[in-house]
Amino acid sequence: MSRLERIWPLLPGLAALLVTTLLLLAMGTSPIDAYGAMWQGAFGTSARVYSVLAFLVPLLLAASGLLLTFKAGLWNIGIEGQIIMGAIAASWVALRVELPAGLQIPMELAAAMAGGALWAALAGLLKTRGGVHEIFGGLALNNLAILFTNYLIAGPWQPPEGGSFRGTQPFGAHALLPLFENSRLSLLSLVLAVLAFAGVALLLTNSHWGLRLKALGQNARSAFLLGVSSDRELLLAMALCGALAGLGGGVRVLSWFDSLRQSISGGIGYLALMVVLLAGFRLALTPLVAFFFSAVLNGSITLQLRTQLHSALGDILTGVLVLLVLLFGNYARVRRAFRRNRSSENG
Amino acid sequence: MDSTQLIAIFGSILLQSAPLIIAVCGETISERAGVINLSMDGSLLLSALAGFVAALLSGSLLLGFVAAAAVGAVFALIVAFGSLHLRQNQVAIGFVLAMLGDSLSAFLGQSYTRMPGPSVPAWHIPVLKDIPVLGPIFFRQDAVVYFALLLVAVTWWFLFRTRAGLELRSAGERPEAAFTRGVAVRKLRYLYAVLGGALVGIAGAAYSLDVKIGWAEGHTRGMGWIALAIVIFGGWSPVRGALGAVLFGATKALATVLQRSFPQVALVAFNAVPWLLMIVVLLLVSGKLAAPLLARAPATWRRAPAAWRRTLRGLLQAAPPAALGQPLDEQ
Numbered sequence: 229m230s231r232l233e234r235i236w237p238l239l240p241g242l243a244a245l246l247v248t249t250l251l252l253l254a255m256g257t258s259p260i261d262a263y264g265a266m267w268q269g270a271f272g273t274s275a276r277v278y279s280v281l282a283f284l285v286p287l288l289l290a291a292s293g294l295l296l297t298f299k300a301g302l303w304n305i306g307i308e309g310q311i312i313m314g315a316i317a318a319s320w321v322a323l324r325v326e327l328p329a330g331l332q333i334p335m336e337l338a339a340a341m342a343g344g345a346l347w348a349a350l351a352g353l354l355k356t357r358g359g360v361h362e363i364f365g366g367l368a369l370n371n372l373a374i375l376f377t378n379y380l381i382a383g384p385w386q387p388p389e390g391g392s393f394r395g396t397q398p399f400g401a402h403a404l405l406p407l408f409e410n411s412r413l414s415l416l417s418l419v420l421a422v423l424a425f426a427g428v429a430l431l432l433t434n435s436h437w438g439l440r441l442k443a444l445g446q447n448a449r450s451a452f453l454l455g456v457s458s459d460r461e462l463l464l465a466m467a468l469c470g471a472l473a474g475l476g477g478g479v480r481v482l483s484w485f486d487s488l489r490q491s492i493s494g495g496i497g498y499l500a501l502m503v504v505l506l507a508g509f510r511l512a513l514t515p516l517v518a519f520f521f522s523a524v525l526n527g528s529i530t531l532q533l534r535t536q537l538h539s540a541l542g543d544i545l546t547g548v549l550v551l552l553v554l555l556f557g558n559y560a561r562v563r564r565a566f567r568r569n570r571s572s573e574n575g
Numbered sequence: 576m577d578s579t580q581l582i583a584i585f586g587s588i589l590l591q592s593a594p595l596i597i598a599v600c601g602e603t604i605s606e607r608a609g610v611i612n613l614s615m616d617g618s619l620l621l622s623a624l625a626g627f628v629a630a631l632l633s634g635s636l637l638l639g640f641v642a643a644a645a646v647g648a649v650f651a652l653i654v655a656f657g658s659l660h661l662r663q664n665q666v667a668i669g670f671v672l673a674m675l676g677d678s679l680s681a682f683l684g685q686s687y688t689r690m691p692g693p694s695v696p697a698w699h700i701p702v703l704k705d706i707p708v709l710g711p712i713f714f715r716q717d718a719v720v721y722f723a724l725l726l727v728a729v730t731w732w733f734l735f736r737t738r739a740g741l742e743l744r745s746a747g748e749r750p751e752a753a754f755t756r757g758v759a760v761r762k763l764r765y766l767y768a769v770l771g772g773a774l775v776g777i778a779g780a781a782y783s784l785d786v787k788i789g790w791a792e793g794h795t796r797g798m799g800w801i802a803l804a805i806v807i808f809g810g811w812s813p814v815r816g817a818l819g820a821v822l823f824g825a826t827k828a829l830a831t832v833l834q835r836s837f838p839q840v841a842l843v844a845f846n847a848v849p850w851l852l853m854i855v856v857l858l859l860v861s862g863k864l865a866a867p868l869l870a871r872a873p874a875t876w877r878r879a880p881a882a883w884r885r886t887l888r889g890l891l892q893a894a895p896p897a898a899l900g901q902p903l904d905e906q
Contacts, residue, residue, distance in 0.1 A: 251682065303666060359861025360854065363613075363666075364807070367800045368850040375850075379843040498674055505667055538685045543678035551671045554664075555657045565661050 236559045240552035248545045257535055266542070269530025270523040276530075278411035282484055284522040285414075285421045286311065286476030286493075290500035291507075291518050292421075292428040293469030298509055299432060300465040301445035306351040306366025307473045308497030309373035310344040314474025315481045316377060317343025319488040322403040322481070323385060323396065332403055337420075337478050344474015345467040347373065352466035356459040362466075370497070377492060385488065395489040405483040414483035421479075424472050429511050441465055473497065499525070499546075506550045508557070521546055578708075584828060585712045592817075592824025593723040594781035594795075598802040599809060599816040600723075600730045601647075601774025607734060607811055608767035609747035609760075610655055611900050613669025616799025617676020618650035618772065619779040624684045626780025627790045631692045639693070640780045647776020648769045650676065655768040658902065659761050665900050673799065681792045688791050695719050695785040719785045723817075726774070730813040743767055747896035750903040760903050778802075801849060808856040810893030819856065823849055860893045 252259045270280055290307055297304035304310075318340035321327075327335055347369060354365035380396070387397040405414035432438040444461055476496065481488055503521055507513035528542025556562050598615065605612050612618075622643035630639025650672055658665040695717045703714040713724070734740040745753035746760045746767075754760045782795045801823055809816025830845035858864050 303670075305670070354854065354858070357863065358858045359863030360857040361807075364800070364804045364857055365854060368804075368853045371797060371850045372847055375843045375847050382843075502671065502674060505671065538682045540678040540681040544675065544682055547671060547675035547678055551653075551668070551675060554667055554671060555653075555661055562661060 233559050237557070240549055240557060243552055244545055244549040247548045248541055251541065251544065252537075255537060257537060262531055262535065262537065262541075265531045265534045266524070266527030268527075270527035272530075275409075275411055276526065278408060278413040280519070280522045280526045281418060282411060282413035283526055284519055285417045285479050286473075286484075286496050287500055287503065287522055288421045288515055288518045289424055289476035289479070290473045290497055291503045291514050292425045293472035294500055294504045295428050295432065295509065295511065295514060296441065296465045297469045298504060299438070299445050300441045300462055302355075302462060302465065303363050304348070304351070304366060304466060304469055305363050305498075305501065306348065306369045307469065307500060308493055308495065309351075309366065309370035310347045310470040310473035311477035311480070311493040311497050312370070312373040312377055313347040314340035314344035314477030315488060315492045316373075316380065316477075317474065318478035319380075319385070319396065319399070319481050322399040329402060333405060333482070336403065336482060337475060340474045340478025341471040342474070344470040344472070344477060346470070348466040348470020348473070349463060352463040356462055374491075377488065378490060381488060381490060395485070395487045398486040399482070403482070404486055405479070407483060412484050414479065417479040417483055420475065424475070425515060428472075432511065437461075437464075473500075502546060502550050506546075506553055508553075582708060582711045584832060586715065587831075588821060588825045588828040589712060590716060590720055590786060590824075591827045592821045593720045594778040594786055595798065595802055595805065595820035595823060596723040596817045597719075597726060597781055598775050598778035598799070599805050599820050600726050600813045601771040601778065602802060602806045603771075603809065603811055603813050603816055604730060604734070604743070604774070605651065605768045605771030606806060606899055607747050607896055608743050608764050608771075609750060609896060609898050609901065609903075610651075610658065610764050610768040610771075611665050611669060612651050612654050612768060612772060612775070613666055613803065614650045614654055614672030614676060614799075615669075615775055615803055616796065617673035617680075618647050618775050619676075619782070619795045619799045619802075620680040620793070621650075621676040621683075622646040622776035622779030623783040623795050624680045624687070624779075624790055626776075627692055627783035628684075628687055630780075630784055631687070631690070634693070636693055636695060636784060639784055640777055643780030643783075644773040644776040647779065648773040651768045651772020651775070652765075654772075655765050658900075659764055662902050677793070677796065680794075684790050684792060684794075689789060692789055693784065694788045717785060719781045722777075723781075727813050727817040734813065744896070747898055750898045750901070754903065775799075775802075797849075801853060804853045804857060807893065807895070808860055810860065811896060822856075823852065826852055 249259045252262050269276060271277055290311060294304060294307060318336045321332075321336045321339045325335065351362055351365045351369055354360040355362045358365075381394070385396045387395075405416060407413065408415050432441075440461055444458055477493060480492055480496075485492070499521055500518075503518045504514060507517045524542045524546055525539075528539040528545075531537055531541060532539040598619065602612060602615060625646045626639040626643030629642035630636050633639070653672060654665060654668050657663045657668040697715070697717050698721075700714040700721075704710045706714070713720075732740075734744065742753065742758050743763060745756075745758055746763045750760045779795065782798070783790055787794065802820070805816055805819040805823060808819040826848045830848060834842060834845055
């Protein structure tokens with residue numbers, strides 16, 4: 229193992245930091261102050277750490293679901309809309325359905341899962357029955373879900389004091405998830421996210437169904453010849469992923485916020501796709517990468533509050549990192565590629 | 576609504592569609608050569624910003640379009656390099672670039688938000704502008720619209736009527752066969768992916784310097800994905816793609832008009848139309864729905880001349896280039 233090969237995995241991270249540092253310098257901000265603010269924003273106080281964990285919950289739920297759909301060879305880009313529909317379904321129960329104390333929150337979470345699963349199944353049906361690629365069906369459904377949220381907030385669900393376009397009225401205390409020490413973190417939701425991830429891990433590594441999904445993802449045609457009914461497995465993978473994403477959306481309205489807001493997901497679905505891509509579809513890496521993303525993004529929100537720099541800086545940092553890891557992450561592959569080119573030029 | 580109003584609406588539909596037409600032509604060229612550039616939504620955003628800022632700072636519209644084209648070309652080059660050189664998944668790289676372009680444009684554009692800036696001037700073509708009906712629609716526009724219309728014609732002619740266009744298509748359809756017959760498949764794929772990306776960049780500047788003047792965060796968000804869907808709807812033909820782009824441009828223009836006439840209908844309903852349309856048109860061309868529908872067509876239809884039926888089937892179905900997104904080992 230050469231020295232280059234040993235430090236190779238660190239290079240994309242350093243390069244991504246270099247890019248954001250140059251951007252900060254171009255904006256006339258001291259990079260040391262900026263990164264300091266980001267670190268403070270993520271880990272500065274215990275409240276900040278709870279916030280990172282609270283943001284992690286829907287991200288990890290969505291990323292866990294995506295492990296299933298990616299295994300089946302599906303690009304479930306519609307996950308953003310599935311999160312939103314979960315949030316809408318949970319909000320509907322919270323606003324419109326009165327239940328006994330012990331049932332209220334379980335029903336809200338169940339509705340969230342159903343909402344997400346339904347939206348995912350729709351994208352799945354568009355693919356299996358309609359021949360519409362899941363990327364395009366999913367993107368259209370994402371935008372329709374956003375518009376549906378706006379319609380609800382401005383129309384039937386507007387607060388009694390008048391439409392504010394920002395959000396619905398806050399839900400009653402009995403309808404909200406109990407929060408940990410005045411933070412936005414619900415411990416129950418964190419436990420659910422960890423359980424969901426463990427369940428997905430178990431499904432993928434220790435179940436016959438996981439094997440069938442893998443067969444499908446690697447070669448849909450040969451799986452079909454082997455008798456794996458592709459449509460049913462694909463729809464099931466989509467619906468499961470949607471249910472987890474929807475649960476994440478429910479957690480957003482019931483603990484991160486206290487009402488249905490305009491950008492209720494704000495791109496968590498797309499972030500989850502980036503998480504799984506950076507983790508290279510590996511189970512064990514997924515929660516770590518999701519935590520890292522959550523820390524960077526929470527940090528960049530603090531950065532924006534302190535320096536007026538746009539919080540998209542955090543997305544740029546993670547985006548460049550994912551891009552470089554995708555392109556150059558595998559040392560052996562990169563070496564092979566350049567060797568091959570040299571030899572084909574010579575010969 | 577009288578005829579002058581109607582003509583004005585058609586004129587504005589064409590203007591609204593122009594950037595989409597340019598982007599669709601660019602992506603069609605790239606995909607015909609075998610490279611999917613999924614980064615379009617991000618590269619449209621960043622090139623719209625780059626075009627606006629470059630034109631604002633330099634005072635030259637041309638420089639704005641050049642800067643935008645450069646941004647689009649760089650995005651395409653990254654996709655091409657990652658897939659053709661490093662053999663990574665084109666879809667994954669394209670998706671990450673789409674996200675990255677969006678964040679970069681939000682970060683870099685924050686100090687240029689809602690600033691007044693330069694815009695492409697109207698340019699009425701003498702004589703032609705006085706043709707009744709057609710004159711006001713087609714010839715009282717500006718350089719961006721004329722460029723879009725010319726681009727459709729030139730792209731069609733190049734793809735389907737020249738030897739170079741045949742080689743381009745062979746790189747996307749039968750790369751092995753093309754390679755053995757001496758076509759430098761990889762070089763061509765690089766060339767046309769970058770050319771297509773530059774056109775996408777020009778489309779971005781067409782938004783910020785002409786159709787939707789200025790910059791705000793998320794200025795063209797969503798248009799890239801719509802353009803990618805139109806390429807499919809267009810069956811990878813620039814002419815059909817341009818018609819698809821006009822269809823989407825029409826929904827935008829119609830929404831503006833209808834909103835004025837029916838203020839009681841929620842704006843949301845009009846904003847939803849392009850996305851519903853996207854699902855419908857993709858369902859139509861996928862063949863999965865079209866084939867059974869055609870089989871169940873009424874008897875009068877079945878008695879129709881075979882040529883008509885072929886035309887309609889051709890209109891409803893579209894197959895992608897056979898080797899779209901697949902790598903080729905040139906050994």
